[in-house]
Each structure stands twice: as structure tokens, then as C-alpha cells.
Amino acid sequence: MKNFFEILLVFISLIQVTQAQSSLDFTVTKNQILIKKGNVSEERIVAFIGEIPEDKLGSSTPVLGKTLQTNEGILFIPIVPFGWNQKYTLVYNHIIEYFELTIPKNYESLSVTEVYPSTPILPSNILKLYIRFSKPINTASVYDHIRFINLAGDTLSRTILPLENPLISNDRKLLTLWIEPGRQKRGLGPNKQLGRVFNKDTYRLIVTKDIKDSNGISMQKDFIHSFNIGNTDRIKPTIDDWKIDIPKINSISKLLVHCSEPMDYGSLQDNINIVDSNTLEVKGMWQLLEQETILSFQPKEPWKKGNYQILCNPEIEDLAGNNLSRLFDKEIKNGSNKESINQQYSLRFTIN
């Protein structure tokens, strides 16, 4: 009942709009509507999405937001920012105004800046890809904008795990794609029925241009990334095979670790570090180079003489999801269920 009266009140106030007076002195940004002080007479600003004709205002849903009194006038702050190239209706003091925020001329459109793995040949049991965008993206139904096509131009079906809550980094720029693990992993139903996602062939990853940034603005063109599929990888990465280029003493030269294969970009993040002989962490920055085959570490302070250890988390993976301690899908054998999850993986080096 209370709501009925609320609706009625809005309706009556909107009917009074028919006696519309002069135009309003107001400014609009993405985050607010400001009605200048001279116009202020009411306490409530009502906004609607779209150009709503006067007779439809009563049946339209107002935009949620807060109205505040300030020294400059009366402010309306929408619950989320107003969109660009989107028409809105503003009703205040029986006056209707329409407005639209046009996209700035120098607006930089969303683009894809990196795809990991960047190596042109991926194992047929590739498990993850990462797409880095130039700016934060709209994550709603984001996986709908991503597809793989074969050389014939056909879109492959059931390639990406369609997560409701996408795996997007906190800055909403790095998106993780799981290549349908049910198909990539041997023995599971989807694998048995559909087979693995990729065969030894050439494919293209497409990010369609209708994907939008956090301002609701699309990319200008489709992003296309070609890659080839090679052999299946069912071998655990072994750090003992990794080679270290030891930097010079008293320099801030980079320490380079040459891995024996391209490594998974995501699993290396925050999963590797260097400690000195007192087990104190050496501060610095890690980077992945040369198609994720080289780990580069730039120290903050010059290297000192001494013994060091590179500590690797067992969860560091290769491109097929095999980590340092286990294979992604391992055959069950008697007594093989114990994994060495507590084993420490480290490489030692000395600076003289």
C-alpha cells in the first residue's frame, strides 16, 4: 500500500510537469547531475535511462541514486556512473530535460595487449590461456565474446569453461581462460565423448569486438591470435633442468633462469622467489621473457657475495597443467596416491 502511495506521489508530481517551466541550469558528468543553486527549489532529482516522453514517466523506473544539497546546488549521484552515448531523462521541479554524454574524442578504445602463452606452438592438452586487456573490461558474460576457430573458419564448440564468475584479475584487465578441463583431461565424460579440444593443427583465438570496457565501450575490431597445436605434454616440469645465468657481484644485473619449456603465466605469479643464505628474501621484480621460457629477476639492491636459493612453489605449472609435483591427469597405480605436496623445490646458486 505504501508503495502504491509512493508511486502515486511520483505520478502526481510528474503530471505537474505538464506545466513545464523554463529550462534548467544544470551540468552532467558520468558521476553526477548538478543543478545550479538558482534553480534549487525541490529536494529530489529524478533520472531515467532513455528519452522518456512525458506521458510515460509515471510507468518508467527511475535510476537509483542519492540526492545531496551542496554549496553549488543540488546533486544527484547515480548508483553507477552514467553511460556514454546513452540518452537519459532528467526531471526536476516539473521540468523535463534530456541529456546524453558523448564519448570523448580522444577516447582510447579497449584492445588486447597480450595473450599468454605467447609461444606459437601449444601442447594439445593446453589447459589455460590468459588475455590481457588495455583497460578494465565489463565481465558480464565475458566468455561469450571469446571463441576458437579452425583453419576452415568453423567455430569450435565447448572449448572454454564458461564460469559464471569469470577469473579476472583485480584490475579487471587479465582474464584467465580454462580450456574445457573435462575434455583436456583423460578419462572424463566430455573427453570420452567429445575428445580433446584441439588436434595437431592451426587455430585462431578470437576476441570479438563486441566485448566492452568498464565504460560500456566496445573494441574497434576483433582481436585475432593464431597458434599451432603440437604434441601432448604429459611430463612434469623439472627444475633441475633449468639453467641459471648468474649475475655479477655488486651489480643490479638480471638473474635469468632458462626453463626447459614454456611455463604457465598465471601459476608463476607470486610463486617463485629468491632467498639469501640467511633465508631473507631478496627484493626485486620477476618477469617472464622469451615466450615464457625465461624467468628474469631484477633485484632492487646490488647482488652481494653469497649463496642463494630460488624457491619454487610446487604449484608452478607447464602449459598442460602439469605442476612440479604432479601430472594434471595421472594414471592411478597402487600406492601412487601420495603426492609430494610438501616437497620443497629450489635451485641454488652462488655469487662470487
Place this chain on the structure above:
Amino acid sequence: MKTLTSFIISLILSFFVNNAQANSSLKTNFKTGNPGITSIHKMTFGPEGILFIGDSNAAQIVAVDLSEHPKIDNSKVKLDQLDKLIADMMGTTIDQIQITDMVVNPGNDNIYLSINHSSGVPILLRVEDNILKQVPLDNVSYSKTILINPVTEEAKDRRGRKLRKWAVADIKYIEGKVLLSGLSNQEFASTFRSIDFPFSEKQNYSSLEIYHAAHGKYETHAPIKAFIPTDINGNPHLVASYTCTPLVVFPMNEIKPSEHNKGRTVAELGSGNSPIDMIEIENEGNRYLLIANSNRPLMKIDFKDLEAYKGSLTTPVVKKGAAVGVDYVNLPFVNVQQLDKLGDSFIMVQRESNGNLALKTGNSWWVK
């Protein structure tokens, strides 16, 4: 005299009862203010009107006291063009929003919807008299806990590891514990967590690896997509469904941290399908498990069948798309995107065949 004695006894009893209630309050460490919620991915209600919010972006679980909302009758709720309605309320377009969850407070039948907007602003809405109202989250009574990796692991590696990205897949509350399943962007593994509630600085924190029965030859780590804690044959169990495979049951008292916890696969619900929500409904002495799916209709499993099923599926289903194991019934509701219990019936967000996205109740006839 008898009346006076009764009065005194009842007075003494009421003192103890009130005292016991005060001591049992789950909100003693709640504070008022802005909990800093950055996203709402999954929600569940605990007792005393406490809403648990899984905030994947901030890697936190926030418990918010919503007990002030009055009991309402939502048995006739029906909201059509729900996506358009919410987009209009937010001054945006449908493609800029995502309805991430819908839950009902079993204590007062209030329905809540969580929305994430492309700008990164999370919104909580409540249904009142068939109208959506915003529930502000910037000044609430709350308590929260950060989802961190097990402390021992960090200590062992002597690394100040940053928080990894961990998306909450499902969240449930049972008897002083918040249970969580999720998926990280680093490892495709089953991460199932149990966090004591009320939250405390020194968390009793379990990170469980749960395996579902191997499909013959290969052992499988896989993330749990949806689950419910429930009783099977009088014992506490977890009924879990996986992203790319079946329905699995685990005896709760056999799940141990840092051990392989193997479940029993009781049904394959058809490949090419992913469970979305699971609820349990008790009605006239019958218990039913309802499962909303991405590519199958709403399924109903009678707990009697689940309890009677003693087998374990160990080989993949060969017939394409076929379902095996515990019997289930397809209810005439397809494209159910959100599902929760409402009284002795259920409520859902459903994409109807005409394209309309509706918030509507199911008929309790289906679960009698």
C-alpha cells in the same frame, strides 16, 4: 501459591534462556560501517538474518546483519523482464549487468538479488511487495574474513605471497562453519574451505582437497561447482556437483584437511551440462534435492532414492548425453539461472521460452 511458584520458576528459566541466547549470539564481534565489498559473487544465509557474501575480487567473505528486514509474504512474487528492470534502475543497459545470485532469508522470506555492474560496483537488491529496493552496503553491521592461503604453507616457503585470484563458486553455512568451494586462476583443483564462524583473527582454517571417484583410470582434481551440506541416512554429508562431471557425496566426518578425500559418485547428470544451484526442500516429511543446470531442466531427486543408492559410478557414461545413477525427475522449468528455497517451495530466476527473464515462485505441488 502454585501460580506464584510457577511464575518464579518461569522467571528464572526466562533469565537463563535470555542469557543463553545472548551468549550464543553470532554477532558479538560485528561492527558498524562500510565492509568494503567490491563484488558479490555468491551469497547464503546463516541464522539470525546473517547474510554471507562471497566477494571474489577482494578475496573475502563478509557477514552482514540483515535481520532488521521485516518478515514478508513473497509467495506470490513475480517480476517480469527482471534484467531490463534492474538495468533501468541502474541507468544502464542489460549487457552491463550480471545477476550473480539470488537468495532467500529462511527466517523472514525476504528475497535478495546481487548484481555486478561493468563499472565494478556491486549492488544488493531486496524484493518488497513485488518491487526491487536497494540494500545499501556502505553502512551495515558486519564481520568479515580474508581468504588467504594456509599460513603454514607461506611460513614454510618464507614467502610473502600475494593473494591469488580465487573465484567463489558456492558458499553455504552450517553449524558454526562457512563452507566454500572455488576455483583459482593458478591451479585446476578442488579447493574446498571450511571457516569457523563467528570469524576470528586466528582462523580455524581448513583447506580440503576433494576428489570425486576416479573415472576408471585417472584421478581427478576438479573444482566443486555447487554443493549443499545435508544429512544422508542420518549422517552429515556434503552433496557436491562438479563443473564438468557428476553428483558426488562425501561423509562430512570423514573429510580431513590435507588428505585426499574421495567421494562416491552417485549420478551422472548428462555431459555438456553444469550445475548452477542446489537446494534441499522438505515437504510433508519428504525431502527433495533440486538442481538448476546450465543445459538441462530443473532436476528433482528424492532423498529416499539418494539414501538407497549404495553404488558408486566408476566408469564414464558411454551413451552420449545419457544420465545414470540415482533416479531424477526433470521438472518443467528450463533455463533456471538462480534457485533458492522459499518456505516449503522454491523461487527461481528463469529465462522463459519467450525470452522473458522472470523472478517467480515454483509451485509447491512439484515438491510434495
